[in-house]
Amino acid sequence: MVIKLAIKNIFNSIHKGLVVSCQALEGEPLNGSAVMGKMARAAEMGGAAAIRANGVQDILCIKSTVHLPIIGLIKQEYDGSDVYITPTKREVDLLLEADADMIALDATRRQRPNNEQLKDLINQIKKGGALVMADISTLQEGLLAQNLGADCVSTTLSGYTSYSRQLKEPDFTLIRELKEVLSIPVIAEGRISTPKEAKQALEAGAYSVVVGSAITRPQDITKRFVQFIEKDVEKHASYTESKTS
Ligand SMILES: CC(=O)N[C@H](C=O)[C@@H](O)[C@H](O)[C@H](O)COP(=O)(O)O
Numbered sequence: 597m598v599i600k601l602a603i604k605n606i607f608n609s610i611h612k613g614l615v616v617s618c619q620a621l622e623g624e625p626l627n628g629s630a631v632m633g634k635m636a637r638a639a640e641m642g643g644a645a646a647i648r649a650n651g652v653q654d655i656l657c658i659k660s661t662v663h664l665p666i667i668g669l670i671k672q673e674y675d676g677s678d679v680y681i682t683p684t685k686r687e688v689d690l691l692l693e694a695d696a697d698m699i700a701l702d703a704t705r706r707q708r709p710n711n712e713q714l715k716d717l718i719n720q721i722k723k724g725g726a727l728v729m730a731d732i733s734t735l736q737e738g739l740l741a742q743n744l745g746a747d748c749v750s751t752t753l754s755g756y757t758s759y760s761r762q763l764k765e766p767d768f769t770l771i772r773e774l775k776e777v778l779s780i781p782v783i784a785e786g787r788i789s790t791p792k793e794a795k796q797a798l799e800a801g802a803y804s805v806v807v808g809s810a811i812t813r814p815q816d817i818t819k820r821f822v823q824f825i826e827k828d829v830e831k832h833a834s835y836t837e838s839k840t841s
Pocket residue numbers: 617619669681752753756785786787788806807808809810
């Protein structure tokens with residue numbers, strides 16, 4: 597009963613809302629839980645409905661900084677598998693201990709480390725009292741995740757598996773396809789770079805939208821500005837060249 601109420605509340609609070617992904621991996625300039633805590637606070641002040649965060653330290657710091665639901669994950673690479681978002685039971689255990697409200701995990705058809713099975717991880721999360729966000733890359737993976745008991749699917753991995761659509765922009769087609777056949781919420785995630793795209797994702801049927809890099813990775817934001825300016829400079833240069841030749 598308590599769990600049911602919590603489920604209702606999280607889904608109520610993220611409905612049609614913006615989830616901000618606050619992640620900076622090792623090697624990124626903002627790496628560190630204190631910075632991610634501040635980033636989450638900024639997102640909360642801006643009206644975010646929830647935070648998606650990576651790693652126990654970041655999650656604990658964010659939990660002590662904001663009053664928002666946390667979607668937790670652990671990025672961990674293992675030899676012999678391409679699955680790196682909450683790949684094994686070990687990461688699920690750590691996230692349950694950190695008291696993440698929802699746990700995001702790779703729900704693609706790729707083989708997990710130690711040959712662990714998606715259905716076992718989903719059951720483990722549910723037994724631990726958290727919700728399951730299945731990060732998928734295709735419609736078929738969405739259907740499987742729903743059948744295995746996921747509480748929602750997210751389009752996180754479209755473009756990041758070898759067999760999924762490879763797009764520079766968000767996968768609006770996948771959002772539409774999933775919305776048509778699934779009964780659980782479809783979350784839009786991946787390469788959503790502008791408020792307009794976030795709105796388009798909701799119009800395509802997304803229950804809510806996750807935005808990461810466009811809000812919390814300043815090196816990527818800077819790069820987009822620089823590349824845009826350079827493109828314009830190139831255009832301008834070739835225009836002046838053609839005028840003078
Ligand atoms: C593919 C993968 O590993 N995605 C990760 C999942 O947690 C994050 O690195 C992304 O930032 C997140 O999905 C949000 O997406 P975007 O940063 O494009 O708004």
